[in-house]
């Protein structure tokens with residue numbers, strides 16, 4: 001696919017294209033070696049241009065555990081006692097128990113194909129399944145990271161790999177459970193994992209490798225400070241305050257709530273992404289919002305697991321930034337993450353247009369722009385459609401009835417609230433058209449491979 005240096009390898013033309021300053025009409029994009037090299041506005045299509053009606057920048061998915069895609073729908077049957085996040089987690093641990101690196105590769109490849117079909121062009125893979133069955137270490141400590149990288153290379157999505165340190169089962173450095181044996185590392189072992197992750201990720205054109213202390217439950221304070229030192233300029237992601245029990249345990253351990261503890265003990269800044277942050281007081285939400293860190297919101301998973309609703313109002317009032325993630329991958333759909341994020345706030349506060357903060361602003365366009373900026377920042381890349389950036393673009397089917405007589409931000413609103421994923425036509429990632437008519441070109445092969453692995457795992 002690569003053109004010789006200096007030649008334009010591809011040119012796309014859009015009647016309407018969402019650029020960093022808003023929707024623009026009649027735009028030509030020139031692409032070379034995966035990157036956008038020129039943008040012409042108010043232009044006419046030229047012979048050789050591939051023409052489309054509506055285009056948006058691809059969305060970063062800032063939080064995924066790809067292997068969990070394989071158990072999607074298998075934890076929806078009522079158990080003997082009160083079903084909760086914790087009973088779901090026990091099912092998840094049993095599911096992960098038998099997976100080989102090749103199983104992980106096949107399941108992740110399908111998840112990434114589905115992400116591209118759903119409008120996501122980069123994934124933040126929060127990766128903690130490091131060891132072989134029973135916790136036996138592989139010769140290559142980053143063997144499983146290699147499986148993730150292979151799945152990414154197959155699907156063609158962008159990768160920010162977030163190798164995870166998971167050491168304990170609870171606050172106060174409680175020893176890990178048996179079900180966690182495949183995750184457990186010391187800080188020294190984590191250093192070697194990180195080197196291996198860097199080595200594997202170097203095979204991809206624009207991968208980023210960050211650092212992820214799993215949670216305040218799984219990482220002790222001295223380990224957390226070792227990791228923040230190690231991170232240098234890398235993105236740092238952590239799960240925080242997802243469950244009420246987690247907040248209670250944290251208070252019992254430290255006298256502080258999780259977000260409060262983190263902000264007091266660590267320099268939480270623009271390089272940080274706090275995933276979930278569901279349970280915050282107004283003052284925690286305000287302090288977090290002011291810190292410049294990103295809130296990693298995963299509305300579908302947070303609803304599925306019964307986590308609770310993010311306190312968006314005080315957070316946004318303090319200037320808080322956020323992005324969206326598909327987390328457990330129980331359903332992979334960018335438009336639905338955005339829709340559910342807004343709908344959760346409407347249901348909680350009994351109003352409409354909650355996340356568009358100013359009068360006259362479009363809800364869909366506001367969330368799309370915020371999640372694009374926040375997701376990019378969390379994943380260590382500049383997002384959007386601009387010269388010098390990868391051509392990561394989603395086109396919509398202009399024949400969908402939801403788009404009749406829609407222009408500008410009404411296109412975004414109609415995509416998010418009235419059409420959804422079915423309106424996605426093509427997706428380009430690093431300049432290559434991977435999805436057409438909503439289907440990834442490798443979908444059939446990747447799905448067959450997935451099918452074989454699931455038959456083996458679930459049998």
Ligand code: NGQ
Pocket residue numbers: 065089239242301305327328
């Ligand atoms: C995870 N999931 O890392 O996959 C967790 C469960 C844990 C969510 N937090 C494992 N949604 O928390 O220990």
Ligand code: ZN
Pocket residue numbers: 063065126239275327328
């Ligand atoms: Zn997670």
